[in-house]
Amino acid sequence: MIAFIDDHRGAHGVEPICKVLPIAPSTYHAHVAKRRDPAKLSARARQDAALKIEVRRVFDENFSVYGARKVWRQLK
Numbered sequence: 351m352i353a354f355i356d357d358h359r360g361a362h363g364v365e366p367i368c369k370v371l372p373i374a375p376s377t378y379h380a381h382v383a384k385r386r387d388p389a390k391l392s393a394r395a396r397q398d399a400a401l402k403i404e405v406r407r408v409f410d411e412n413f414s415v416y417g418a419r420k421v422w423r424q425l426k
Contacts (some may be wrong), residue, residue, distance in 0.1 A: 352381055 355367050355378055368375045384390045388399075408424045409416055416424065 352378060 351371055351373050355364060355371070355373075358367060364378055365375050368378060384395075388396065391399075404425060405421055408421050412420070412424070
């Protein structure tokens with residue numbers, strides 16, 4: 351929904367689109383603010399972003415065939 355609003359906000363505006371879609375304008379604006387400034391993300395979200403890089407590295411190094419359990423074991 352965020353991408354849709356981004357694509358059409360120039361023509362219609364954020365608030366009218368949010369009236370039709372099941373999303374509050376404040377939710378949209380909060381999401382955009384976090385996307386622009388990663389320091390506004392929660393500690394968990396920042397940690398997940400860092401771990402995502404490691405998970406991708408392990409997955410790619412093993413020919414993209416490892417499942418969740420094997421990736422988890424490899425990271426331990």
